[in-house]
Amino acid sequence: MSLTTIESLVCAQAGRRVRSALPGAFIVAGGAHPTCFPEYLEENPWLDAVCIGEGEATFVEMLDHFLAGKPLDDVAGLALWRDGQAVQTPARSPIDDLDSLPLPAWDLIDFQKYALQTSMNAFVKNAPWVLFFTSRACPFQCVYCHSIFGKKVRKRSVEHVMAELELLYHTYGVRELHIVDDIFNLDSERAKKICDEIVARGLKVSIAFPNGLRGDRMEEDLVLKLKAAGCYSITYAIETASPRLQKRIKKNVDLDKLRQIIAFTDAQDIITQGFFMLGFPGETLEEMQSTIDFAVSSRLIRAWFFTVVVYPRTGLYDIAKEEYPDFDFSVFDDFFKLRYWSETPFYTQVTGVDLYKIQSVAYRRFFLRPTIVFRILWRFPKNKWLFRGMYWGVRSVITKLTKIEERLTPVKKWVNQYVKALGE
Numbered sequence: 001m002s003l004t005t006i007e008s009l010v011c012a013q014a015g016r017r018v019r020s021a022l023p024g025a026f027i028v029a030g031g032a033h034p035t036c037f038p039e040y041l042e043e044n045p046w047l048d049a050v051c052i053g054e055g056e057a058t059f060v061e062m063l064d065h066f067l068a069g070k071p072l073d074d075v076a077g078l079a080l081w082r083d084g085q086a087v088q089t090p091a092r093s094p095i096d097d098l099d100s101l102p103l104p105a106w107d108l109i110d111f112q113k114y115a116l117q118t119s120m121n122a123f124v125k126n127a128p129w130v131l132f133f134t135s136r137a138c139p140f141q142c143v144y145c146h147s148i149f150g151k152k153v154r155k156r157s158v159e160h161v162m163a164e165l166e167l168l169y170h171t172y173g174v175r176e177l178h179i180v181d182d183i184f185n186l187d188s189e190r191a192k193k194i195c196d197e198i199v200a201r202g203l204k205v206s207i208a209f210p211n212g213l214r215g216d217r218m219e220e221d222l223v224l225k226l227k228a229a230g231c232y233s234i235t236y237a238i239e240t241a242s243p244r245l246q247k248r249i250k251k252n253v254d255l256d257k258l259r260q261i262i263a264f265t266d267a268q269d270i271i272t273q274g275f276f277m278l279g280f281p282g283e284t285l286e287e288m289q290s291t292i293d294f295a296v297s298s299r300l301i302r303a304w305f306f307t308v309v310v311y312p313r314t315g316l317y318d319i320a321k322e323e324y325p326d327f328d329f330s331v332f333d334d335f336f337k338l339r340y341w342s343e344t345p346f347y348t349q350v351t352g353v354d355l356y357k358i359q360s361v362a363y364r365r366f367f368l369r370p371t372i373v374f375r376i377l378w379r380f381p382k383n384k385w386l387f388r389g390m391y392w393g394v395r396s397v398i399t400k401l402t403k404i405e406e407r408l409t410p411v412k413k414w415v416n417q418y419v420k421a422l423g424e
Contacts, residue, residue: 002031019046030055036146038079042086050079094150099160121210125381129176134161138182141250143315158193169203180211195225205230212237216254218261233271241294242287266299274300279308279347279355281320292362301375305362307345324350
């Protein structure tokens with residue numbers, strides 16, 4: 001079972017039911033959450049083991065040992081049970097040579113069914129589409145990041161990337177790539193070579209970057225090459241327009257350069273989107289206002305205003321404890337609350353300020369402008385995915401404005417307790 005933190009509760013429910021139905025099954029968890037919180041094994045005794053970190057080599061070696069009846073203690077990168085106690089084996093180093101990994105088993109994917117789903121980008125230009133990685137990790141020190149891939153950036157060679165693209169394009173008919181590297185444009189020359197190869201090989205694909213790019217590292221000639229290769233949507237991760245907070249969260253984005261590259265990207269008829277975060281520990285109302293002002297005054301065509309989630313075991317968590325020493329941080333024992341749309345944002349819990357009200361103002365100021373409505377209708381691909389994305393966006397906003405989720409929380413908690421009792 002692979003899970004993120006917000007999926008930890010539902011995975012635990014599913015796992016207990018699997019253990020009840022299949023008492024002899026060997027159940028393993030991996031992914032972002034167990035990597036950051038290996039004690040997930042102790043909290044869920046129905047598990048047999050947890051893979052920590054990148055799992056390709058760990059999981060295969062674990063299976064080899066399991067099938068051969070060998071003990072798992074000498075498999076690096078695991079948390080497992082030993083004499084009734086949860087223990088960890090030595091850590092496994094990240095995979096240096098990403099080219100050594102086989103290509104994903106794309107033959108097992110039904111691309112037509114996946115094409116019907118709403119993507120991370122929220123809209124699609126040409127189906128079928130795939131999520132696509134070309135590198136792992138990010139060297140920057142942003143305090144809100146868990147850095148599950150570490151800080152050493154590892155890149156697939158251009159040849160290896162193109163071999164997979166050729167396979168997807170010619171064998172499986174894929175026509176759109178959603179590149180979700182942590183920082184695709186860190187190595188600008190490599191990024192340009194990938195673009196040049198896409199053009200040279202005649203791959204008529206559409207490209208989007210829904211995971212965000214580092215805007216102050218973007219070069220104008222790279223934007224032009226991305227456009228030539230089929231890029232139609234770029235998201236820039238901005239977070240805050242406060243220079244003070246940029247330093248404190250160690251993002252250190254050059255805001256002036258970022259504003260310029262946003263305008264340049266927009267001028268190339270590329271859908272330009274921005275990620276923003278509201279409610280950092282110690283953030284003032286004036287700083288939130290400056291972030292909203294930055295978004296509204298920029299050439300972004302779409303903006304996301306997330307409420308800050310303070311995850312344990314991040315630098316942001318340490319800042320929060322320093323900023324609010326009297327707050328009871330045991331609330332984070334309930335990982336269900338660590339969501340972008342949690343019942344009560346962290347900032348509201350510690351300050352009493354209604355952060356959702358500020359978020360609603362941000363969305364209204366940005367989107368309820370005739371120019372933005374016109375630009376969205378003019379520039380966005382006009383197909384069923386656009387309207388599906390608009391539906392989910394409007395639905396989420398209405399959900400927050402009507403506080404319907406807050407009213408349903410007691411029901412959700414009762415259901416969770418009931419399911420847990422059934423599993424036990």
